[in-house]
Amino acid sequence: MTKLFTPTEVAEGSLLLGRWQLQNDELYTPLLGGVIKTIVTGSDQLTLTVANRHHPLMPSHYWAVRVNHTAWRRYSAALPIEVALPAERNLVEIMTAGNTDLDDVWSGNQGFALTKLELKGAGRLIKPSPRPVVAIYGDSITAGCWVNGYGASSDYRPEQNFVGLAQDKIDVDLARVAYSAAGVLRPATGGVPVAIDWLDHFNAQTPWPPHPVSLSVINLGVNDRRFSEADFATAYEQYVTAFLKRQTGPVALMIPFAQSMANVIRATAQYHQLPVIETADWCASFTDGLHPDLTGAQQAAPRFAKALTRLLNERM
Incomplete structure (x- = not known):
């Protein structure tokens, strides 16, 4: 049967x-x-x-x-x-x-x-009992692309990237909203527009209402590295402002592993009085110089879990 x-x-x-x-x-x-x-x-x-x-x-x-x-x-x-x-x-x-x-x-x-x-x-x-949820808004690194090699789809490992591995080190649920190549100035792949346009949309046809979470993390910036800092600062400020108007609850800004636009992200965080997740020296092993491989994910995961735990404890 x-x-x-x-x-x-x-x-x-x-x-x-x-x-x-x-x-x-x-x-x-x-x-x-x-x-x-x-x-x-x-x-x-x-x-x-x-x-x-x-x-x-x-x-x-x-x-x-x-x-x-x-x-x-x-x-x-x-x-x-x-x-x-x-x-x-x-x-x-x-x-x-x-x-x-x-x-x-x-x-x-x-x-x-x-x-x-x-x-x-x-x-x-x-249905399992609900736990606190941390939502992470990001790009291919957050999503889990290129972790196991250079094969599209087959070498993606969202279950084994830094978010997937951190999930097993923390007593909360981690929810990703991340698209490959996403930035605040650069559109993502798959026809996806810049980050401010998918913030409140499921796809081109369907709005997505805010959902309450215990913490939101914005992990964007590395794909905007080819734009000027001034242009990025304007677009990032617009994105963070829109995010704060939409999403209730605490928000943290995360520095990309490559440290792209780090000074702008810190300045934006200071202006809005938001915490920053610093990531220098978190990851030393990459598939392609940008995306952490399995070893790099294993290096970054406990640090990410520790940062989330600290932020959640400060706000509970």
Whole structure:
């Protein structure tokens, strides 16, 4: 016997981290690093059916799944996703784990879509108890691109970048809103506009209302390094001002690992009386000189977790 759960039932029985929306009988997100977290009881196997809407000239999408905090397993969206469940009660985390810069996630529909979830036997989905949430707004480094090498989609590792690894070192949930190449002056890939335009939009057609979180972190700037500091300062100030008007709760500004525009970010933080997450010497190993590789992610993750813990403790 197999029990089928619709996307609506999955959403009702899960915590959704990032930006997810029910549309066209799917549970959909445009974002790499989005998470569906649920507790499964009464079943020894879970099967996911996903729509593989990657750009036709680019590789398949990838998803990652782990059970009860064991190692993540990665799955091509082109193949069935079948996951063994070892216990009577299992914490299952499902992550959107690989896409490409050519996937049209803004005006098109080439994001990640779950179409159904099946449990062997008479299984149930139970929504986990909510924890504090830290939302991180960033670019490909936050999202988890190019962590394992130079292969688009297949070498993306949101589950193993500095955010993914920090998740296991802190008693809060981390939610990413991040696009490859994103900046306050530079548009992101996938047709995504500059950061101020996706701040309050799910995609080109759909607004996204504010959601309360315990802390917001802005991790932008490295992709604007080819613009002048003066132009960046103007655009960054406009972005932070818009962010503060929209988002309630504490906000912190993060210096990019490459230290790009660091002085402007510090000055903006001082003007708005916001804390700064300093990142000098956090990461010394990169895939391409810019994106941390697995070693670099392992170096940065505990420092990021420590910084978040300090900021949350100061505000609770």
